[in-house]
Amino acid sequence: MGWNYFLQWIVTIPFSLVSAAMTIEYWNKDINSAVWVSIFFVVICAINIFGVKGYGYGESMFSVIKVIAIIGFCILAVILIAGGGNQGYIGGANWHPPFVNGFKGTCNTLVNAGFSFAGTELVALAAAESPNPRRAMKKAIKQVFWRIAIFYLLTIILLCFLVRYDDPNLIGNSSSSASPFVVAISNGGIKVLPSIFNVVILLAVLSVANASVFASYKPLVALGECGYGPKFLTYVDKKGRPMISILICLAFGLIGFIGASKNQETVFIWLLSLSGLACIFIWFSISLAQVRVNYACKVQGISRDNMPFKSFGGDYGAYFCMFLNVLILLAQFYIALYPIGAEPLQVSTFFQAYLAAPIVLVMYIGHKIWTRNWSLYIKAEDMDVTTGRVVVDTELLAQEEFEAAEAWKAKPLYHRIFHTWC
Structure with a gap:
């Protein structure tokens, strides 16, 4: 799963660069996308060449802008829904029809929704870099809850009030290149603000690219340290930067230049299919690992009271998470076999929807061959739950x-x- 986690985030780097180039097309479609990919790639390289410090400063700047923008949008959205725009009172008009494409339509949205939640686990990676991880982890986890509840769920609900699912101005419809936020503001008859908010969207996409580099090189270094990757991945320079791993991850951003072709939306879909489904496998493995580690601690007589943080749901929450992930995988498999608006059992549409699954299987078999260990699991009494812990x-x-x-x-x-x- 370490390599799968690396793959999930390494693919997100070019995915974000392509997304940023598509966002720019809201203003100008005449300039080749390769120009914008080049500019954004240089910016991301400049930020991350400073290691964790660069990532931290970059995310701090991006976060402040995003928080201010989202709060402002939520206030504006309530005003527009209540009739403050040139559309008059909107209410729940855009919620009809409520069940577009039926059961298939619901299944088709699950992986994209899961991909949007990906990255919440980064607090665990970043907490290790803080002066006091025991305190930082607790505070960060609480903030993740509010980030999901307010800055994601509330915003999505308000967008559903303001923008129809088939609005012709959305990205993916004809030649349009506008996000739902920009469409909502434009439909309200507000001038200038759509362009300002499109800048915020652009910065948010670059924030994803910035976080993706950090989330890529951290597991890459860990894989080298655990013997599952080449030793040179563990090289750290005098300033504490794992420079080789950082450069390898940044090099994958060059794939974003494929998005400069006329089929950039196709590239966008393939990258999303790989990264989106991969995060479902990752979260299943995280939940399974939590259950297994807790059981191993119990068997080995290690008290959980000394742990800096214990999840509210405990093992029950982990089992529930695994159950939901399995449902999403089954739903996506169904969509891969019988896609919306296409003939069933087509190879291209199947792998666009389920590409990550065979890759995970290949990585699992490769791991078994590499380690020459064909056991299905490690016994609880033999699990190493102490290495790396601070004494x-x-x-x-x-x-x-x-x-x-x-x-x-x-x-x-x-x-x-x-x-x-x-």
Whole structure:
């Protein structure tokens, strides 16, 4: 799964560059997309050549802009839905028909929706770079919840009120190249603001490319350290940057130049099919790993009370996550066999929808050949759950936790409520 995780994010780099070039076409379609891919590629290289520090500064800048833009859009969306635009009162008019393409239509959206959630696990990678991971992890996980609830789910719901699924101005319809955000604002009759928001969309896409480089070279270094990849991947320069792994990941961005062809939307779909379904396999493996590690700790007599963070749902949440991932994989397999608006059992449409599955299978077999270990699983008592853990004084840690709990009780009620959720 390490190589599959690397593949998921390494493919997202050219995917994001192609997406950025398509976003630019909202203003100008005459300039070759290769020009924009080149510019964005240089920007991403310049940010990530500084390693984790460059990634952190870049994401901080992108995040501030995105948060301000999303909050502003949510306020504007409520006004437009209530009749503040030139369309008058909209209400739930765009929610009809409510079940487009029936069961197939629902199945067809699941992988794309899952791809949009991909990246929430990056908090675990980034937390390791913080001065105090025990505290940083707890706070970051809470922020992920609100990021999903407000900046994703709420925004999508508001967009569904404002933009019909078959709006001719959306990307993918005829020759249009506008995101739903831009279409919603344009349909409201607001001038200039659509272009401003398209800049925000462009920065958001570049943010994905920036995060993709970070999420690619981190597992690449880990694979080298674990013996599942060449040792040169672990090289770190004097400034603490895994430069070889960073350069390898950046080199994959050159695939984005394929998007300069006239079939850039086809390239877009193929890259999405590979990365989108891969994240479903990844989240299934993460959930399975959580269950297995918890069981191994129980068998080996390791207390979970010393862990810096324990998920709210525990193993039940992990099992539920695995169940949902299996449902998505089955639904996508159904769509791959019987796609919407196409003849069933076509090779091209099947692999566009299910390309990641055979790749995962090939990687699994390759791993077995590489390690020459054909056992299906590792026994709980033999699992290594201690390597890489920071050795701490458990008594001192317990004392610190006790003091923190006492200080917490002394805080005002509003402070405790806020920091419980945020």
